[in-house]
Amino acid sequence: MEDGDRLHVVTADHISDQRRRLGKTLVWGSAALMALIMALQTLDGIGTLSIGFENWRPSLYAYLFWSTCLCVSQVLIRGEHGKRTLFVLPAALFVISMVVFPLLFGLIIAFSDWNLSSPDGRQFNGIDNLRQMAGDPFYWNAMRNMVWYTAAIVVEYAIAFGLALLLNGQIRARKFFRVAFLLPLMLSPVAVSWMIGKSMLEIRFGPISRFMRYIASEPSADLPAPLFWIGSYISDFGQWLGWASPSFFGSAGVARAMIMMMDAWTFIPFMMIMILAGLQAIPRELFEAAEVDGASKWRQFWEVTFPLMLPVSITAILIRIIFKLKLADIIINITSGGPGGATDSVTSFIFREYRDRSNVGYGTLLAIVYLVVIVIAMTILMKLADRWMKPRY
Secondary structure: OOHHHOOOOOOOOOOOHHHHHHHHHHHHHHHHHHHHHHHHHHHHHOOOOOOOOOOOHHHHHHHHHHHHHHHHHHHHHHOHHHHHHOOOHHHHHHHHHHHHHHHHHHHHHHOEEOEOOOOOOOEEOOOHHHHHHHOOHHHHHHHHHHHHHHHOHHHHHHHHHHHHHHHHOOOOOHHHHHHHHHHHHHOOHHHHHHHHHHHHOOOOOOHHHHHHHHHHOOOOOOOOHHHHHHHHHHHHHHHHOOOOOOOOOOOHHHHHHHHHHHHHHHHHHHHHHHHHHHHHOOOHHHHHHHHHOOOOHHHHHHHHHHHHHHHHHHHHHHHHHHHHOOOOHHHHHHOOOOOOOOOOOHHHHHHHHHHOOOEHHHHHHHHHHHHHHHHHHHHHHHHHHHHHHOOOO
8 A cells, every 4th residue: 555545543642751740730730820810809709808800801811821721731741632632622612711701700790789870889799689589579470471471382383383284285376375474584573563563553543453443433323224233233342342442552461462472473484484394395105195095184184294293393392482482572662561560571571670770780690590490491391302202112
C-alpha cells in the first residue's frame, strides 16, 4: 500500500509526567481562582462582604482565564488528541457562558429586593420573594388560567384535524383553501389582537358590537305585521343573550373565552399543516385494502388514519403547548390582564410586574419558578408521549 492511500490515525503521544502535572496544575489552579473570585463577588453582591466590585467583569475575566487554561491543558495532557478537542471545546465553553452565567445572575436577582423606582438599588432579601409568591393570589390565578388556556388545545387539535381531513380530500379549489387557511398563521399575534380585539370587538364602534346592538334593538312599528313579529322575536332573543349592551371583555369568563378564540384562530393553521403533511404521507393502499374488507369511512378513520397519525398528532400538540405556555402578546394588547387579572397568563403577569411595578427581583423569581414548572411539565409529557408512540404488540 502506498503512503498516499494510508488513513491518518492519531496515535498516543509520549507525554512526560512533568508535562501532565503542569497541565493539571494549570487547569485546577485556574478553576480554584475562578471559584474564589465568583464566591467573593457573590458575597459582595448579597452584602455579606464589602469588597467594592462594581460589576461582574472580574468573574467574566476569571472564566475567560479558566477557559484558556483548560484549552491549553488539553494539549499538555493529551497531546494530539487534545488538539482535536480544541475543535469543539471553545464552542462548548461559549454556549456555557451564554446559558449558565445569565441563569446564575438571574438566581441572584430572584433572591433580591430590586425595585427600579427605589433609590436603594438591589438588596439581598433571602426568601422573601418566595413568601410573597406563595401569598400572591394574582400569580396563582394566572397559573390557573394557564391550565384553562392549555386545555383549550384539545379543541384546537380537533378543529385542526377536521380541517386537515377536509383539505386532504378531493374538494374543489383545494389549493386555494390551503393557502386561505394558512393566512392567520402569517399574521403576528399583535396584529390579530389589534385587528380583532381592539377594532372589530370594540364595545362602542366595533362592527360586531354595532351589529349585535342592531339585532337586539326593537323593530320599527312601520313594518308589516309578519316582519314586525319576526323582528320582535329576534330582538327578544338578542336581549336575552345580552346583545343590547355587548361587552366582550367586561366579564371574566367571556374575556377568557375571547382570548382563547383569538389565540386559537392564529395557531390552528400551524397544527393543521402538520397534520395535513402526515395525512399525505399515509399510503393510499391502506385505505384501498380497508375498503376491500368492507370498512366504513368512520372505521377507516379510527382503525387506520388516527393510529397512524398518532406520532404526528402528539408532536403537533407538544409544540402547540410550548407556544401556548408563552401566551402574552394578545392578553397584553387587549385586556392587560383584566378585568381584575382574570385573563392574565403567567407570562403577561410577569411582564406587568416588570413594566408597571418595576419589580425586577420579584418578577425574576416568578420567571424562574415558571421555567422550572415548564421544564418539569414538558419532561413528563414527553415521557408519556414516548410511551404512547411505542408500538404495541
